[in-house]
Each structure stands twice: as structure tokens, then as C-alpha cells.
Amino acid sequence: MLVKDKQLIPTAFQLTGKELSSSSLIKAVRTKLAQPNFVDPSVALVCNGILDESASGRSTFKLPASELTEKELKIIYKDFGEVSGAAYMLNSPSSSMEYVEFPSGNEKLIDYILTDTSKVQHRVSAKAGAGGKPSIVSIIPVIKQMVNNGLSNKYAKATWVMHHLGQETKGSPELFVGPLRTAEYLDTPGYNALIALLKSKDLKTGYAQGLPTERQLETAVQNMGSYDEFMAIVKEFYNAAGYSQNITSKSIATAKSILAPNYTRKKYGLLHYPITAELVKWLNTDSNYAKDLLTKAANTLNINQIYLDKKATSLVYSIHAFSSAEFTFASPSSTPYPVNNRIGFLMTKTPRKTNIIPG
Numbered sequence: 362m363l364v365k366d367k368q369l370i371p372t373a374f375q376l377t378g379k380e381l382s383s384s385s386l387i388k389a390v391r392t393k394l395a396q397p398n399f400v401d402p403s404v405a406l407v408c409n410g411i412l413d414e415s416a417s418g419r420s421t422f423k424l425p426a427s428e429l430t431e432k433e434l435k436i437i438y439k440d441f442g443e444v445s446g447a448a449y450m451l452n453s454p455s456s457s458m459e460y461v462e463f464p465s466g467n468e469k470l471i472d473y474i475l476t477d478t479s480k481v482q483h484r485v486s487a488k489a490g491a492g493g494k495p496s497i498v499s500i501i502p503v504i505k506q507m508v509n510n511g512l513s514n515k516y517a518k519a520t521w522v523m524h525h526l527g528q529e530t531k532g533s534p535e536l537f538v539g540p541l542r543t544a545e546y547l548d549t550p551g552y553n554a555l556i557a558l559l560k561s562k563d564l565k566t567g568y569a570q571g572l573p574t575e576r577q578l579e580t581a582v583q584n585m586g587s588y589d590e591f592m593a594i595v596k597e598f599y600n601a602a603g604y605s606q607n608i609t610s611k612s613i614a615t616a617k618s619i620l621a622p623n624y625t626r627k628k629y630g631l632l633h634y635p636i637t638a639e640l641v642k643w644l645n646t647d648s649n650y651a652k653d654l655l656t657k658a659a660n661t662l663n664i665n666q667i668y669l670d671k672k673a674t675s676l677v678y679s680i681h682a683f684s685s686a687e688f689t690f691a692s693p694s695s696t697p698y699p700v701n702n703r704i705g706f707l708m709t710k711t712p713r714k715t716n717i718i719p720g
Contacts, residue, residue: 362433363403363429364401364429365436367440369436369440369441371463371472374444376390376444376463378464378465379462380460380461381460381462381463382459383452386444386447387412387416391409391412403428403429404433404437406427410425411425411437411442414676415446415452418452418453420449421675421677423675424674424676438489438490438669439490442487442488445669446485446667447461447487457478458476458478459478460475461473462474462476469498469499470484470495470499471484472486473487484664484665486665486666486667488669490668490670494691494702496705497523497527498527498703500527500658501527503659503661503662504654504658505524507654507657515650516654518650519644519654520654521546522543522651523644523654525539525543525546526540526543526640527703534575536702536703537633538572540636540640541636542572543640544639545572547643549636549640549643550602550639551601551639554597554601554602555632556568557598558581558594564580564581565580566578566584575629578632579628581629582619582629582632587620588616591616591631592616595632598632603639612696616696619696630694630698631696633699634695634699640704651690652689655688655706656687659706660683660684660685662683665680665682665683666708668710681710683708686709688707688708688709689707691704691705691707
């Protein structure tokens with residue numbers, strides 16, 4: 362790999378904590394890209410090409426010529442897109458933006474703040490493709506305020522679920538415990554089937570009651586044998602959790618690699634992640650009102666999301682406001698990485714374009 366994750370984010374260019382005009386932003390980025398040991402020359406060439414087009418205020422432009430792999434290009438779009446997107450915003454023909462500031466702290470939802478000639482600030486979230494999945498932790502304060510202001514009882518269960526999935530407790534394995542605790546509260550079919558599975562004497566987990574532990578899940582997987590044996594044992598659990606429909610040729614290959622004797626990481630994700638997937642389905646079911654609550658909360662945020670998407674042989678910027686968008690739940694976790702992060706959310710890219718900032 363000629364480029365790695367996070368190698369091209371604003372902090373790598375030392376852009377954070379400064380008020381940068383278009384010219385100062387572009388100069389800082391070009392200077393860094395020109396340094397011999399900063400990135401591979403082929404990566405710098407693509408970045409400079411994207412920066413040239415963005416600084417010209419073009420919302421659509423041809424992909425720079427490159428021999429980089431698709432995976433490497435996606436990293437550039439995702440990470441460097443935060444930088445180039447700011448250059449585009451400052452230089453769009455309809456722009457009234459004066460300068461940009463990349464926060465030096467850990468902002469959960471925004472990547473930079475644009476200030477226009479009237480000194481009005483515009484908060485921006487940058488995404489490439491489907492984009493990342495911000496944790497629901499970032500939206501919990503808004504929901505708490507909605508509850509304090511009076512919220513319909515139809516949202517009561519959804520509020521509880523989102524609160525407990527979004528808990529941040531130092532010194533506590535919340536990323537592991539959260540989905541299990543929530544599934545237990547909801548009394549989901551998948552969770553009940555998992556508990557029944559763990560009680561099997563053949564798996565020697567020692568499970569008796571309460572929330573299962575990481576050790577118990579790990580022991581269960583290790584005692585299930587080969588892939589075919591594993592699938593026969595978990596069939597009822599996967600069916601109950603609605604996870605069987607998620608099985609693809611790719612997921613089969615992943616499961617086989619996890620179950621291989623030489624696999625060095627934890628294996629319990631094969632039992633833990635299906636519970637997370639079951640919760641995502643519950644959250645996205647309209648009759649449970651969680652997705653409706655998420656959208657109502659996110660619509661109150663004064664944030665604009667700018668996407669940098671590959672479309673055929675071109676790159677395209679599009680801008681949408683949180684205030685007019687709809688949102689859905691998704692998880693950044695997987696069977697190999699079951700506790701990658703908490704369940705998060707994505708903007709559906711169907712809202713009208715914002716008129717607040719150039720689009």
C-alpha cells in the first residue's frame with residue numbers, strides 16, 4: 362500500500378487550530394505534499410490533481426491519471442477529501458466563505474468550520490462514498506434535550522435503546538456489553554437463541570445466567586470445530602437473529618478464515634456481531650420509531666455534509682444539510698471486528714441541496 366489510513370487527514374498537513382484562507386490552505390497543503398518523505402510521489406500527484414480542480418471551484422472533474430489501486434484511491438478520497446473539500450468550499454463561484462478552521466479537538470460530527478464574509482460559521486462534515494458512520498454517542502445530547510422538552514411516549518423504548526447503546530463508561534467494556542444488554546432488554550429472538558446456545562454442555566462455556574462474557578463467547582466458538590460444524594450449531598441462532606440472510610460468499614470466506622486453527626485474533630465476533638446486526642434491523646424498523654427519532658434529532662443540527670463521490674470517470678462534490686436529510690442506522694463493526702465502534706448512523710443522500718453554502 363502506497364498510502365495508509367489517516368496519512369492524508371488535516372492533522373497530517375498541520376492544518377488544525379488555524380484560520381486558513383484559500384491561499385494559505387493551498388500553500389500549506391502543496392508544501393507538505395512536496396516534502397520528499399511525506400507521501401509516495403504517485404499519491405502526491407493524485408492529491409495535487411484533486412486540489413487543483415477543487416481550488417478552481419469545480420464540483421465535477423475528471424479523475425486524475427493514476428496507477429494507484431482502487432483501495433488506495435478510496436483512502437485518498439476519504440481522507441484527503443476533507444482537505445480538498447474545504448478548498449472547494451472556499452472557491453466555489455457562489456461561495457461567500459472567507460476562511461476555514463479544522464478543529465484541533467475531537468469533534469464527533471464535524472470535520473471543519475467555514476466562516477463567511479458576514480462572520481457566520483458553517484459546520485461541515487466531509488464524507489467519501491457511503492461515508493463513515495458517526496457513533497450515536499454524538500446525537501445522544503440532542504435526544505436528552507428533546508426528552509427534557511417533552512417527547513411523545515411512542516419514542517420511549519427507542520430513547521432507552523439509543524441511550525444504552527451510546528453509553529460511554531470509562532473502565533467498562535461498553536462496546537462489548539452494550540449490544541448484549543440492549544438485546545436482553547428488547548428480549549430479541551436472536552439474543553434468546555444465543556443464550557440457549559451458550560447453555561449447551563457440549564460447548565463447555567460455563568454460562569449460567571446474566572449477560573454472557575467475552576470469554577464465554579470465545580470458548581463457544583473455539584469448541585464448535587470446522588466451518589460446517591459451526592454453521593450446523595449456530596443455524597437456529599442465526600435464523601432467530603435474522604442473520605442467515607446476511608450470509609454471502611464473502612462472509613463465508615471470512616468465517617472460514619476466523620475458524621481456521623492459525624487465526625490469531627479473537628473469534629467471538631461470529632456470535633457477537635449477529636446481535637449487533639439484529640439491533641440495527643430493530644432500529645431501522647419504522648414501527649419502532651428509532652429511525653424517526655434519529656432523524657428528528659439530527660435535523661436540529663446546523664451541519665452540512667459534503668460528499669466526494671466517484672461517478673464513472675469523474676469525482677463529484679455534493680452538499681446536503683442535516684436539516685433536510687433523513688438518516689438510517691448502521692454499524693461499523695463486523696464479525697472480525699465485533700467491537701470496532703458503537704452503532705452509528707448514515708445520511709441518506711436524497712435530501713435537497715443546501716442553499717446555505719455553495720452547492
